[in-house]
Structures are given as structure tokens and as C-alpha cells.
Amino acid sequence: MxxxxxxxxxxxxxxxxxxxxxxxxxxxxxxxxxxxxxxxxxxxxDLSQDMMSCLGGADDCICDGVEARNYGLPEGLPAAKQLFAEILGVNAEQVIVGNNSSLNMMHDMIMRGFCFGFGGCKPWFQQGRVKFICPVPGYDRHFAICENLGIEMIPIRMTPDGPDMDAVRELVKDESVKGMWNIPKYSNPTGYTYSDETVKALASLKPAAKDFRIFWDNAYCVHDLTDEGDRLADIMSLAEAAGNENMVFMFASTSKMSFPGAGIACAVVGKGDLPYVRKLIGIQSICPDKLNQLRHVRYFKDGNGVKEHxxxxxxxxxxxxxxxxxxxxxxxxxxxxxxxxxxxxxxxxxxxxxxxxxxxxxxxxxxxxxxxxxxxxxxxxxxxxxxxxxxxxxxxxxxxxxxxxxxxxxxxxxxxxxxxxxxxxxx
Amino acid sequence: MxxxxxxxxxxxxxxxxxxxxxxxxxxxxxxxxxxxxxxxxxxxxDLSQDMMSCLGGADDCICDGVEARNYGLPEGLPAAKQLFAEILGVNAEQVIVGNNSSLNMMHDMIMRGFCFGFGGCKPWFQQGRVKFICPVPGYDRHFAICENLGIEMIPIRMTPDGPDMDAVRELVKDESVKGMWNIPKYSNPTGYTYSDETVKALASLKPAAKDFRIFWDNAYCVHDLTDEGDRLADIMSLAEAAGNENMVFMFASTSKMSFPGAGIACAVVGKGDLPYVRKLIGIQSICPDKLNQLRHVRYFKDGNGVKEHxxxxxxxxxxxxxxxxxxxxxxxxxxxxxxxxxxxxxxxxxxxxxxxxxxxxxxxxxxxxxxxxxxxxxxxxxxxxxxxxxxxxxxxxxxxxxxxxxxxxxxxxxxxxxxxxxxxxxx
Missing domain, CATH: 3.90.1150.10 (Aspartate Aminotransferase, domain 1)
Structure with a gap:
């Protein structure tokens, strides 16, 4: 042509x-x-249908001695924390397993920044206009959360290696820049995966704002089309090594592994932020739906089970x-x-x-x-x-x-x- | 003695x-x-164990033509809305069915008042110090939500007929009073049920603040110890009749009907507030866990099924x-x-x-x-x-x-x- x-x-x-x-x-x-x-x-x-019948008896609902049918464990079942840790290559201790929606967990985390603040800083609502860095093209539901809260969004160019890091480094010099959206693997909608260089550069950012947080929506962490698939560097370890142990909030869900809207979701939180986030989660709810977490644990068994699935x-x-x-x-x-x-x-x-x-x-x-x-x-x-x-x-x-x-x-x-x-x- | x-x-x-x-x-x-x-x-x-195996086949997951396993229906399954409508004696149209925790739905509703406002008013965070009326003795988890947001709590006396309405009428003259906690039936911890007079008086309050909202935590709506049980007047209709169609947010869950932490929860919202609350819920999450909603619908069937249970x-x-x-x-x-x-x-x-x-x-x-x-x-x-x-x-x-x-x-x-x-x- x-x-x-x-x-x-x-x-x-x-x-x-x-x-x-x-x-x-x-x-x-x-x-x-x-x-x-x-x-x-x-x-x-249909691939996950058998998950629906794995908790038939009362005994099936006991996991590692924990009665999953009753209240308790606001961070989720330890076995579900372990499952996500294996899927994401992170420390199970830092995983908080919630209900069905990682979007909801991201929303809630941003609400925490807005209403209560991060890193000992004032809540964002008390800091005047705050801003988020948004690689484009990106995910409309991320942007809607910011728009709704009046958080100014600054679009930056997405490349096959990830966001334009020169632009990111320049923007984080501004103390009003409090966050950045990322879908680091098979990004929505480009399908690009951040290169190791990009992940390292993000992990070692020196933002002016102490309450700057990278929102790492690892929605497609195991969603390869081919046996090889793309490889994504481990930002949690890299950030910790760079002295940024609290800079990253990672998110994932099984919505596109098991059932969309009826899977389980998680947030991975930096070690320093954990006690604070735990406290706020404890005020928000008594506990997540541990029976659905257990269904996923029983059905997938472990990280390898997920990969095969x-x-x-x-x-x-x-x-x-x-x-x-x-x-x-x-x-x-x-x-x-x-x-x-x-x-x-x-x-x-x-x-x-x-x-x-x-x-x-x-x-x-x-x-x-x-x-x-x-x-x-x-x-x-x-x-x-x-x-x-x-x-x-x-x-x-x-x-x-x-x-x-x-x-x-x-x-x-x-x-x-x-x-x-x-x-x-x-x- | x-x-x-x-x-x-x-x-x-x-x-x-x-x-x-x-x-x-x-x-x-x-x-x-x-x-x-x-x-x-x-x-x-153990009473609800059979609920765990009612969605074994793919066909079981279709409800009124809706595929409950996939995304969609941010307000929940119509059949789940209907179930709660029957339990609570409200209009199904006004019911929003969420995930497992009514506390979480109350928390989120208060966050909406704080961050976005109600009734076209400014968000509470922009209105200086705001206050909630708290009948005492009351529920610590309600109070923790307010304390966390810096919402000042004003304790008022709980009586066998409900909260001291003279005190309430006096307090709502203050425009900074934005809300009131209620557990109207078998209140936590007194077990008192609001009398018809109290419910009517609440429904016809004339608060100074247009964004005043009654939080009606109907946690024990069907939790009678005897066949008779207490009778609670219908505050949604009474409020609507008194020209306060948006004054009440009602909440309930099946935590103490099916599984604590693995039940389903709902919010009932005034007709005028509905489009606004719907919009905010649509930004927060794609949809609730409709499979768990469907489990409850299949198992309980209808309001009578719940009563028998x-x-x-x-x-x-x-x-x-x-x-x-x-x-x-x-x-x-x-x-x-x-x-x-x-x-x-x-x-x-x-x-x-x-x-x-x-x-x-x-x-x-x-x-x-x-x-x-x-x-x-x-x-x-x-x-x-x-x-x-x-x-x-x-x-x-x-x-x-x-x-x-x-x-x-x-x-x-x-x-x-x-x-x-x-x-x-x-x-």
C-alpha cells in the first residue's frame, strides 16, 4: 500500500x-x-469454575488453623498473602489482601493520602493543589480517581521502555507532585513493559515531596500471551536498596486470573508505611472476605499453580x-x-x-x-x-x-x- | 440481697x-x-455452610440473564438488591449492594461527605470543624471512623426509646453538625430499639445543615431472639414524607446471617442522593463481588427465607x-x-x-x-x-x-x- x-x-x-x-x-x-x-x-x-465448589464442608474453611468463616485478620489470610507474594515476587509480610477490586484498593490508598497523609506529612487536602504524574496513553479509571479529588494530572510520554524518565525526574522536583500512576507490565493500553533501566530509575527517584508515592498497578503481572513473556524488575527491592522503602504502593488482583469482579486483590506496602496503613485499614473494615481468599488459595495452590493456569x-x-x-x-x-x-x-x-x-x-x-x-x-x-x-x-x-x-x-x-x-x- | x-x-x-x-x-x-x-x-x-456449594456449575452463575462471574453492575445484582429490600422494607431501586462489610460502606460514605460533600454543599474538609451526634453507649467502630477524620463527636444519652430527641433537635440547629450515628434496632450495646416516636422525630428533623445525614446502621434488623422481636418504624418512608428524602443513609449486612466477614452488605440511599452516590461508587470500583451476592440470593431466596434462617x-x-x-x-x-x-x-x-x-x-x-x-x-x-x-x-x-x-x-x-x-x- x-x-x-x-x-x-x-x-x-x-x-x-x-x-x-x-x-x-x-x-x-x-x-x-x-x-x-x-x-x-x-x-x-469457565477455566476457574471448579474454584466455586472447593469450600463445601466446614472443615474446608479452616486454613492453617484459622477459621476463615469468621471475623478477623484485617490484612487477609496468611496463605493468601503468601500466594500474592509468590505471584508478585515480594515479601508476604508486606502484602495486604483485600476484597475483589485492586482499583478500590488504589482508590482507598489515594483517599488515605488525601485525608490523612503519608510519611508523617500533612494530608494532601491541607497542602493546596497536589499533582500526579500520568504516563499517556494510560488507564481511564486511574485518571478518574485523581480528577474526582481535584488532583492535577500531568501527562508524560509513554515509550516502549516505560515513561519518559527525564520528564519524571524533572517533575518530582516539584513538592506538590505527590504521586505517579504506573501499569509497569503490559501497560494499559500500550502493552509496553517498563525496562530494567526505567524501573531502577523510578526506584531511585529523589522526589522533593516526602509523601510522594509511586502507584504500581501490576494488573497484568502474570498475563503473558506467550511462554516467555516480558520480565519486570522488582521495584520493591530496588526502592528499598535506594533508600526509598516507602515510595512504592504495589497493587494486583486475580480479576483476570479467576473471576472479574469476584477475584481477590492486594496492596503491597513499604515496611515503614505498613503500621500506618494497617491502622487505617483496621478503621475502615473489620476484615476482608477471607472465604474468597481461601477459595483462591485452595484452587491455585501457589505461584506456580497460577502460572500454569x-x-x-x-x-x-x-x-x-x-x-x-x-x-x-x-x-x-x-x-x-x-x-x-x-x-x-x-x-x-x-x-x-x-x-x-x-x-x-x-x-x-x-x-x-x-x-x-x-x-x-x-x-x-x-x-x-x-x-x-x-x-x-x-x-x-x-x-x-x-x-x-x-x-x-x-x-x-x-x-x-x-x-x-x-x-x-x-x- | x-x-x-x-x-x-x-x-x-x-x-x-x-x-x-x-x-x-x-x-x-x-x-x-x-x-x-x-x-x-x-x-x-455451620447454619449457612450449604451456601458455599450453590454455584458449582457455570449455569448456576447466571442470574436473571446476568453473568455474575464477569464485570458489571456497580450497584450489585438486581436480585441481591431485592433481597435486601425485603429484609429492610425499603425500595430495591435505592439499595446499593457492596462487598462484605457494612462498616466499610459507612466508612466510605463518610469519606464521601468529607472529600466531596453531600447535597451540593462543600466537602466537609472545606467547612472547618464538623460534628457528629453520637448516642451513648454506642459502637466503638463508628466512633473510630469519626475520630480518625477529626470529626468532633458529641455524646447524647441513649434511652430505652432511642436517643434523647430534645438533645438531638437542639444540636442540629448547629450547621456544623453533619451527621448522627444510629443503631436503631437492638442497638450496640444496649439492645434498645428506637420507638416509633423517636423514628418519626428523627425523620422529621429540620437540621440547619443541608448536608446533615443520619447514618442508620440497621445491623440487627432481623436479629430477633424471640419470635416476636422488636418492631422498627420505616425511617426512609417517614423521612421522604417529611420532605427529608436524602437525610438517611441506611446500612445492613448479612455478616450475622451468613458469614462474618464473608457476607454481603448494602447501603440504602435517598432518591435525590442516588445519582451522586452512584457516580462516586463507579469511580471507586468496577463492581462488587456479585458471585457472593448470588450465593446469598440462591441460599436465602427471599426475605422470608432470611427470617426462617x-x-x-x-x-x-x-x-x-x-x-x-x-x-x-x-x-x-x-x-x-x-x-x-x-x-x-x-x-x-x-x-x-x-x-x-x-x-x-x-x-x-x-x-x-x-x-x-x-x-x-x-x-x-x-x-x-x-x-x-x-x-x-x-x-x-x-x-x-x-x-x-x-x-x-x-x-x-x-x-x-x-x-x-x-x-x-x-x-
Missing amino acids: HPYSSLTMAQLQQESEILKARFEEYKGRGLKLNMARGVPSPAQL MKKHAEIIRPKFEAVQNAFTAELEGCGIASWTRPNGGYFISLDVLNGTASRVIGLAAEAGLLLTPAGSTWPYHNDPDDSNIRIAPTYPSVDDIKLAAEIIAVCVKLAAVEKIISAKEC | HPYSSLTMAQLQQESEILKARFEEYKGRGLKLNMARGVPSPAQL MKKHAEIIRPKFEAVQNAFTAELEGCGIASWTRPNGGYFISLDVLNGTASRVIGLAAEAGLLLTPAGSTWPYHNDPDDSNIRIAPTYPSVDDIKLAAEIIAVCVKLAAVEKIISAKEC
């Missing part, structure tokens, strides 16, 4: 006619597909990612109007289209019955200044549907680009 | 010797009993409450140094001992191997100005243990009183 930029007006108009015809044909199919969020498919849910997920998901890659390559390569990521894991592909056309592409796709993540979602305040980023979530639909959907997206990308180029030439 | 106040010094000293001997005898038994918290007994946990709990608990009543009556009646409540439900008995002796009684009991709720716990800031209130939690130990424990408590109450009276006479 020739780059669109090299086409004459006549060629563009011809291309436009072809694309419109294809688009109308797709529209005519009456498709109804929701690809707005990263949602596991029914086949993935995740291979089954990969078998289901990988063909869907491949279908997107194949369709995009066939339709878009060489056009010079789109680039996209090729992740080794996670739940998303990030698609960058011709500046100023992302909203149009998403609108066109909707016309054809294909619901994509709303335009701007990957930027703070839903404001993608280039209107160019689109998040592709290929996990839920069937392979056939994904193949079709990716073709439709590609056609929409080209149609929107041709429209834009023609309109620019006409001006 | 003659009142202690009528005893001569010699009689007091004789009584003291008898009590000391009894106390030493109890101490010698090497008892180790924890009665500090309201915890269901293992036999109660609660009769089984009552069968187990009632003899324990009776054991305490019998021991207290036998040991303490007529002494003029103690009074206690005789609840028809709930989890506690409130014991008032001679002023200035509650800490001593609790200390003596600890010496005899009996851990009671720490002194002062039923008051804000752990400050019981009379040092007189003790919370008795009779549900966890066996009936025999409770019988013994109640005797020991009674002996400690008398011993501490005699010590105190002798020491006062000697001064």
Missing part, C-alpha cells in the same frame, strides 16, 4: 469511494459488539490478539496513517491513528455496531490533545468477531484519514 | 472477703475466654443471653450497684456498674482469663466519663462458658464496688 500522503486527490477520492462501500457493507451486517473494556470471555471464566488463559486470548495484528497489518501497513503496539501480554493494543481522527474512527465504528473505548479515554480529563489514540480490547469477543471487528476498525481508520486529508487539501 | 449502700463497714469487709475468695477460685480455673467482640459461634457458621440463629443465641440474665439477676439484683439491659435481639447486653469501677471490673475479669470489650469503648474517644459502662458480648462462647463468664463478671462487679465503697468510707 502506498502512503496516503503520496496519493493524488483523484486517488484519494477513489480510495474514499472504495472505503465507503466497504464501510456500508460492514454496517449492513448488523453487528453488535462491545470492545469498550478489557473483559475476559466466557471461556476464560495463566497459560490456559493465553491459549484463549492469543489468537484474538493475533487476529487484530493480522488485520491491522493487512489493512494498514504502509498507509502511513496508523501505528499500533504488538504486546506480549496484557489486555490491550494501543492504536494511534492520523491526528484529529480518533473520535471520527470511534464514531464510525459505532455506526457499524462496534463499541470502542470512548475517544480521549486514555488521557487525563478525557483530553487526547492529538485526538489520535484508540484502545483496542480484543479479549471478550470470539476470534471470528475480533477478526471482523479489526477489519472494520482498519477501514474506519482509513476512511477517517482519507476524509481528513481530502478536507485539508480542499482548504 | 441488701443494697451495698446499706451495709456497714464490717459487713462490707466480710462481703469483700467472700468475693475475693470466689474470685481466686475462678482465677484458679485457668479460663481463657474472649468476649470482647460480637462474634457468631461456630454452630452459627434467623430463627435458627436465635435458637443458638437465646440460651446464651438467658444465661447472662440469670447469672446477673442471681448475683446482682438488689445490690444497687449495677443495672443491665434485657434485649429482645441483637448481639449485646449493656451493663452499667458503680461509677468509677468499669475499668476495674474489666481488669479483674482479665485476671480471671475473661477478655471483655475494653473500658470506655462504648463512648467517643474511649472516654466514658463515669467509667461505668461495660459491653457484654455473649454469642461466641458455649452456654456453659457464658454461664461461668457471667458469674465471674458479676463477682468482679461486686468486688470492684465493695473496694470502691470501702475506700470512699475510709477517706
Whole structure:
């Protein structure tokens, strides 16, 4: 395919006619597909079904001598702490296992910074305007938490090695910068994994604010598409070695290992912050749902059990990612109007289209019955200044549907680009 | 028994010797009993065991066409909303079903007032010092949430009909009074149930603050010890009728119906506040654990199912409450140094001992191997100005243990009183 930029007006108009015809044909199919969020498919849910019946008898509910059916253990079952420690490669002592949602645990941690403060500093609400560093494109639900609290978000560029560390080092000189969002492995939506250099640089930051905290949302820690997968350096140890033992809050959940919304989630907290966070958690609730924690312990057994289980997920998901890659390559390569990521894991592909056309592409796709993540979602305040980023979530639909959907997206990308180029030439 | 106040010094000293001997005898038994918290007994946990295996197959996880294993429904399963609506006698539309902890839902609701505000008013953190009305004796975990946020707590007297409404009406004239804690049925620790008059008076309050909210912790809504049980008026309807449709946040959980810490909890929100609270809940988390909600729906079926189930709990608990009543009556009646409540439900008995002796009684009991709720716990800031209130939690130990424990408590109450009276006479 020739780059669109090299086409004459006549060629563009011809291309436009072809694309419109294809688009109308797709529209005519009456498709109804929701690809707005990263949602596991029914086949993935079935993988963990046996977990539902592993606590049938009263004896099954005793774990290491602890009655999991009754109150107690605000930090969660020791065995569940151990399970997450193995999954994440951290110290079980520092793991707090909660209920079903790591997002909720991140939300609550930010609320703690806002209402009560970290590191002996004043609560953020008493410190005037505070700011968070937000690698972009990023995760809309992270940004919504900050926006809701009036925390100013500063977007910085995401690269295949992780966030632009020069920008980060510069920003943390500002004492009002209190936090930074990260999805360090198979980042949402790029699928990029932070390089060892990036993780080391983050771990050894010297922020002006003593209450600066890195929010390390390790949502896709074991979500490899291939046997190798990406390797992520251990930020907790690196931070501790660099004298930043309290700088990182790590989060994870089994939402995309067992059941979305009915898994278990955890926070990993620096040794110095632990007593303080424990105290606040003890005020918030009596204890998490230890029976659901125990279900996960019984079913997964240990870190290796999780790894084996995740291979089954990969078998289901990988063909869907491949279908997107194949369709995009066939339709878009060489056009010079789109680039996209090729992740080794996670739940998303990030698609960058011709500046100023992302909203149009998403609108066109909707016309054809294909619901994509709303335009701007990957930027703070839903404001993608280039209107160019689109998040592709290929996990839920069937392979056939994904193949079709990716073709439709590609056609929409080209149609929107041709429209834009023609309109620019006409001006 | 003659009142202690009528005893001569010699009689007091004789009584003291008898009590000391009894106390030493109890101490010698090497008892180790924890009665500090309201915890269901293992036999109660077994009542709901079958709930653990009702979601064995994938088909079992579909409820009214909704796949409960996947993301979605931030307010909870419609069937779970309906279940709580029947239990609480409220409109299902206004019920938000969360995870396992109603305390957590109350905590989060107060955090919303603090960080974001209610009723279009400024967040509480921007309004200077704000206050909560706290009927005493009350629930320490309620008070801890306020204390942690720096919300000033104003204790008011609890009566057998509910809180002293004259005091409440006076206090809500202060615009800085933003909330009030209530456990309206079988209150913790008195076991009192608010009378219809009290509920009506609360529902028709005219608080100065537009963002004043009644926190209605209906923790013991169906926790009757007898078939009749107490009747609680419907505050949501009464408040709506009085033009206060947004004044009440109601809470409940199945912690003491199914599993403590592994049940499901809900908040009931006024119609006007609903969209706002929904929005904030949507930012906090993607959805609650709908599988655990579905387990409860499948197992309890409906409000009647819950009522029948609660009769089984009552069968187990009632003899324990009776054991305490019998021991207290036998040991303490007529002494003029103690009074206690005789609840028809709930989890506690409130014991008032001679002023200035509650800490001593609790200390003596600890010496005899009996851990009671720490002194002062039923008051804000752990400050019981009379040092007189003790919370008795009779549900966890066996009936025999409770019988013994109640005797020991009674002996400690008398011993501490005699010590105190002798020491006062000697001064």
C-alpha cells in the first residue's frame, strides 16, 4: 500500500469511494459488539469454575488453623498473602489482601493520602493543589480517581521502555507532585513493559515531596500471551536498596486470573508505611472476605499453580490478539496513517491513528455496531490533545468477531484519514 | 440481697472477703475466654455452610440473564438488591449492594461527605470543624471512623426509646453538625430499639445543615431472639414524607446471617442522593463481588427465607443471653450497684456498674482469663466519663462458658464496688 500522503486527490477520492462501500457493507451486517473494556470471555471464566465448589464442608474453611468463616485478620489470610507474594515476587509480610477490586484498593490508598497523609506529612487536602504524574496513553479509571479529588494530572510520554524518565525526574522536583500512576507490565493500553533501566530509575527517584508515592498497578503481572513473556524488575527491592522503602504502593488482583469482579486483590506496602496503613485499614473494615481468599488459595495452590493456569488463559486470548495484528497489518501497513503496539501480554493494543481522527474512527465504528473505548479515554480529563489514540480490547469477543471487528476498525481508520486529508487539501 | 449502700463497714469487709475468695477460685480455673467482640459461634457458621456449594456449575452463575462471574453492575445484582429490600422494607431501586462489610460502606460514605460533600454543599474538609451526634453507649467502630477524620463527636444519652430527641433537635440547629450515628434496632450495646416516636422525630428533623445525614446502621434488623422481636418504624418512608428524602443513609449486612466477614452488605440511599452516590461508587470500583451476592440470593431466596434462617440463629443465641440474665439477676439484683439491659435481639447486653469501677471490673475479669470489650469503648474517644459502662458480648462462647463468664463478671462487679465503697468510707 502506498502512503496516503503520496496519493493524488483523484486517488484519494477513489480510495474514499472504495472505503465507503466497504464501510456500508460492514454496517449492513448488523453487528453488535462491545470492545469498550478489557473483559475476559466466557471461556476464560469457565477455566476457574471448579474454584466455586472447593469450600463445601466446614472443615474446608479452616486454613492453617484459622477459621476463615469468621471475623478477623484485617490484612487477609496468611496463605493468601503468601500466594500474592509468590505471584508478585515480594515479601508476604508486606502484602495486604483485600476484597475483589485492586482499583478500590488504589482508590482507598489515594483517599488515605488525601485525608490523612503519608510519611508523617500533612494530608494532601491541607497542602493546596497536589499533582500526579500520568504516563499517556494510560488507564481511564486511574485518571478518574485523581480528577474526582481535584488532583492535577500531568501527562508524560509513554515509550516502549516505560515513561519518559527525564520528564519524571524533572517533575518530582516539584513538592506538590505527590504521586505517579504506573501499569509497569503490559501497560494499559500500550502493552509496553517498563525496562530494567526505567524501573531502577523510578526506584531511585529523589522526589522533593516526602509523601510522594509511586502507584504500581501490576494488573497484568502474570498475563503473558506467550511462554516467555516480558520480565519486570522488582521495584520493591530496588526502592528499598535506594533508600526509598516507602515510595512504592504495589497493587494486583486475580480479576483476570479467576473471576472479574469476584477475584481477590492486594496492596503491597513499604515496611515503614505498613503500621500506618494497617491502622487505617483496621478503621475502615473489620476484615476482608477471607472465604474468597481461601477459595483462591485452595484452587491455585501457589505461584506456580497460577502460572500454569495463566497459560490456559493465553491459549484463549492469543489468537484474538493475533487476529487484530493480522488485520491491522493487512489493512494498514504502509498507509502511513496508523501505528499500533504488538504486546506480549496484557489486555490491550494501543492504536494511534492520523491526528484529529480518533473520535471520527470511534464514531464510525459505532455506526457499524462496534463499541470502542470512548475517544480521549486514555488521557487525563478525557483530553487526547492529538485526538489520535484508540484502545483496542480484543479479549471478550470470539476470534471470528475480533477478526471482523479489526477489519472494520482498519477501514474506519482509513476512511477517517482519507476524509481528513481530502478536507485539508480542499482548504 | 441488701443494697451495698446499706451495709456497714464490717459487713462490707466480710462481703469483700467472700468475693475475693470466689474470685481466686475462678482465677484458679485457668479460663481463657474472649468476649470482647460480637462474634457468631461456630454452630452459627455451620447454619449457612450449604451456601458455599450453590454455584458449582457455570449455569448456576447466571442470574436473571446476568453473568455474575464477569464485570458489571456497580450497584450489585438486581436480585441481591431485592433481597435486601425485603429484609429492610425499603425500595430495591435505592439499595446499593457492596462487598462484605457494612462498616466499610459507612466508612466510605463518610469519606464521601468529607472529600466531596453531600447535597451540593462543600466537602466537609472545606467547612472547618464538623460534628457528629453520637448516642451513648454506642459502637466503638463508628466512633473510630469519626475520630480518625477529626470529626468532633458529641455524646447524647441513649434511652430505652432511642436517643434523647430534645438533645438531638437542639444540636442540629448547629450547621456544623453533619451527621448522627444510629443503631436503631437492638442497638450496640444496649439492645434498645428506637420507638416509633423517636423514628418519626428523627425523620422529621429540620437540621440547619443541608448536608446533615443520619447514618442508620440497621445491623440487627432481623436479629430477633424471640419470635416476636422488636418492631422498627420505616425511617426512609417517614423521612421522604417529611420532605427529608436524602437525610438517611441506611446500612445492613448479612455478616450475622451468613458469614462474618464473608457476607454481603448494602447501603440504602435517598432518591435525590442516588445519582451522586452512584457516580462516586463507579469511580471507586468496577463492581462488587456479585458471585457472593448470588450465593446469598440462591441460599436465602427471599426475605422470608432470611427470617426462617434467623430463627435458627436465635435458637443458638437465646440460651446464651438467658444465661447472662440469670447469672446477673442471681448475683446482682438488689445490690444497687449495677443495672443491665434485657434485649429482645441483637448481639449485646449493656451493663452499667458503680461509677468509677468499669475499668476495674474489666481488669479483674482479665485476671480471671475473661477478655471483655475494653473500658470506655462504648463512648467517643474511649472516654466514658463515669467509667461505668461495660459491653457484654455473649454469642461466641458455649452456654456453659457464658454461664461461668457471667458469674465471674458479676463477682468482679461486686468486688470492684465493695473496694470502691470501702475506700470512699475510709477517706
